[in-house]
Amino acid sequence: MSYELYYWPGIPGRGEFVRLALEDAGANYVDIAYSTAPGHGLAAVSAGLDASENPRPPFAPPFLRVDGFEVSHVANILQFLGPRLDLAPEREADRLWCHGLQLTLTDFTAEIHDTHHPIASSRYYEDQRTEARRRAADFVHQRLPRFLAYFEAVLTANQNHDWLVGAHCSTADLSLLQVVAGLAHAFPNALADLAADVPRVMALAERVAARPRLAAYLASERRMPFNQDGVFRHYPELDLDPEHKSGADQ
């Protein structure tokens, strides 16, 4: 059985959250946009979104196909994959908690995206730079500390501090690594300034990245570097100014 991942080529983006789960589990999967097999490639991603070709078109990638199922939205995909990849808690109450954490990571990621696109996703960053500076200042000073402190509190409250939920790694842990890695790329100063306040979050990211299959993936050519087209982008003017601790202008 092979999982088919449908996502845009050229960016790690939201597809990367799904890749981390598949890679950590050593699952057999095809990244359709990059596949040269017949019927694969970018055209197959676009066709999947077209209501004239797919009666249940997702609103946007990523989406996953396997075994008669089609699942869209990162959180939905990871909830579906979790039990199949041994990356989900057993009890229903724990799975609901895990999915709630994943949805908070979805919101966190959307807010990170909107720092560079506060007006319109369809327009260039250069067309919304002024607004981006204001939004990023609020993000760096208010939202980022709040989100990180939240996950620190969740880890602190878990009797086993190694993972977000219970005593085993779940898809939410993998996704938190991806957010921390993305922040280290996009907002290195702001993250460095906060890191000492959230030691459990930082340690979790290291712990996840050291998992053998994930470490091999992260060191491989398959792991795409962050760039200026995805969710996590580095614009120095949006990051905290380490000299003045002021970040973008407020």
Added chain:
Amino acid sequence: MSYELYYWPGIPGRGEFVRLALEDAGANYVDIAYSTAPGHGLAAVSAGLDASENPRPPFAPPFLRVDGFEVSHVANILQFLGPRLDLAPEREADRLWCHGLQLTLTDFTAEIHDTHHPIASSRYYEDQRTEARRRAADFVHQRLPRFLAYFEAVLTANQNHDWLVGAHCSTADLSLLQVVAGLAHAFPNALADLAADVPRVMALAERVAARPRLAAYLASERRMPFNQDGVFRHYPELDLDPEHKSGADQ
């Protein structure tokens, strides 16, 4: 068995998506913020968010408690309630599709919110009016038509055009009603301009609102009117200008 809904008082907000499901099903529930019973009220909502009082604190309301479960995020709550309230499809593939639609409605709702708060949720609208006009223009001309056309395509592709998924009403249908009602309040001109292009969406909203228990709820004093503090707010300057079809300045 009684469901406990934890949400901020004074706004319909995101809590209303949960209320619609509970009301449509005739479920027994307590709206904790409004309850005067011992241990209830606004303080109980705040306590639920406090890591020192709740080892699994949600990031934000709404959250739901019942029978040993605590569930946060609208889409997670509705996925949990769906089968219990007979508002979910039977097959796993259909449930995954339904949850994907719900998550698209989550994103749609967040974009509606951000039209009036494109810079910072913590600041007043008056502090981000200029940016709001730009963001709302993009929403009215690009995103709103795209989201509505998407749900129209989903309804068209479903062989039974009465509901989004299969032949029965689900929580996603109830939520789509709430979004359409919110748009009719917040962007009456923009919605009126598009309504003829999305007849199935408009008919679905009417069909859901006419369900007996929901109709009784909507006509009751329990149904809170939209106001200027929630997700769906009416600022005339953000809506389409019906004379010039230009909306807010681009």
